[in-house]
Amino acid sequence: MKQISVKSTGYDNINFEFAEKYHLTITNVPDYSPESVSHFTVMSVLMLLRNLPRYLDSPETTQRKEFMGRELTEVTVGIYVAGRLGSLVAKTLKFMGARVMMNSRSLKPELIGSGIEFVDFKQLLVESDVLSIHVPLNKQTFHKFDFDNLSLMKQNAILINTARGEIVDTSALITHLQQGKFQGLALDALEDEDTKGFATNPYYQSLHKFENVLLTPHIAYFTKAAVRDIAITALENARDIVIEGKSENTVVQ
Numbered sequence: 001m002k003q004i005s006v007k008s009t010g011y012d013n014i015n016f017e018f019a020e021k022y023h024l025t026i027t028n029v030p031d032y033s034p035e036s037v038s039h040f041t042v043m044s045v046l047m048l049l050r051n052l053p054r055y056l057d058s059p060e061t062t063q064r065k066e067f068m069g070r071e072l073t074e075v076t077v078g079i080y081v082a083g084r085l086g087s088l089v090a091k092t093l094k095f096m097g098a099r100v101m102m103n104s105r106s107l108k109p110e111l112i113g114s115g116i117e118f119v120d121f122k123q124l125l126v127e128s129d130v131l132s133i134h135v136p137l138n139k140q141t142f143h144k145f146d147f148d149n150l151s152l153m154k155q156n157a158i159l160i161n162t163a164r165g166e167i168v169d170t171s172a173l174i175t176h177l178q179q180g181k182f183q184g185l186a187l188d189a190l191e192d193e194d195t196k197g198f199a200t201n202p203y204y205q206s207l208h209k210f211e212n213v214l215l216t217p218h219i220a221y222f223t224k225a226a227v228r229d230i231a232i233t234a235l236e237n238a239r240d241i242v243i244e245g246k247s248e249n250t251v252v253q
Contacts, residue, residue: 048184078128
């Protein structure tokens, strides 16, 4: 075996020491239908602003007065990192009337020109009514949203994670939920989801008890268009390595 063609953008599940020791080339799929995750994110924002998870969880017992929500024009949305996907989410929500802020390693003139603000991480936490995570998992982002950083967020904030579960310290998140923090959560990624499954994950069992939490089994990307793009790119990566010895999507060689 000479290559591992990873069929995702993230490659945090690769043992790099092993790959380098055995001279394995690792390729990934950096771009595939960003609309899939971005549209899922926007859908989650709207559902949580209108308190729909609470109704879907117990429609027989909830009262109409519990569903008074907030509109996008009333809130500040924070985007953690301004990659292609995060940028699309930001532009969409800005167009729909929200105030949008981003925290990113680099400024993007085209986003600034559209009225999107670039702020530091602390300001993003403190001022965001809605905060959406769009970063890869690495040493810098592991448990980035720990107890202290989650404490900086507004009491009625909304948090959305469609990236990787380990970016959020889930135990700390549950503690905050138990203390009454957060209007709602949309978690498409959970810690240990790949090793313990979704329904049997202890974090899922704990989070499922909260009516304001929307849980999905890492399906934000899962559309026909995205799966098609992933398959084609992963196969093209393998072909390029076999024929040319290199690929534009190489992450380790």
